[in-house]
Amino acid sequence: xxxxxxxxxxxxxxxxxxxxxxxxxxxxxxxxxxxxxxxxxxxxxxxxxxxxxxxxxxxxxxx
Ligand SMILES: [Zn+2]
Numbered sequence: 780x781x782x783x784x785x786x787x788x789x790x791x792x793x794x795x796x797x798x799x800x801x802x803x804x805x806x807x808x809x810x811x812x813x814x815x816x817x818x819x820x821x822x823x824x825x826x827x828x829x830x831x832x833x834x835x836x837x838x839x840x841x842x
Contacts, residue, residue, distance in 0.1 A: 785800045808823045809826060
């Protein structure tokens with residue numbers, strides 16, 4: 780599922796998008812989400828570095 784427009788600073792690493800968005804409690808969450816259809820990988824992280832690392836190491840089962 781591609782990231783929606785609430786996310787800013789969206790980058791793409793392979794098939795995975797990483798973006799930052801407010802979590803609604805005054806903090807930010809950093810999300811990595813795979814754009815490949817039927818993959819469904821999507822996870823939130825406390826830091827941008829963790830989200831980008833997850834994107835870089837994602838082994839997409841669809842490809
Ligand atoms: Zn994937």
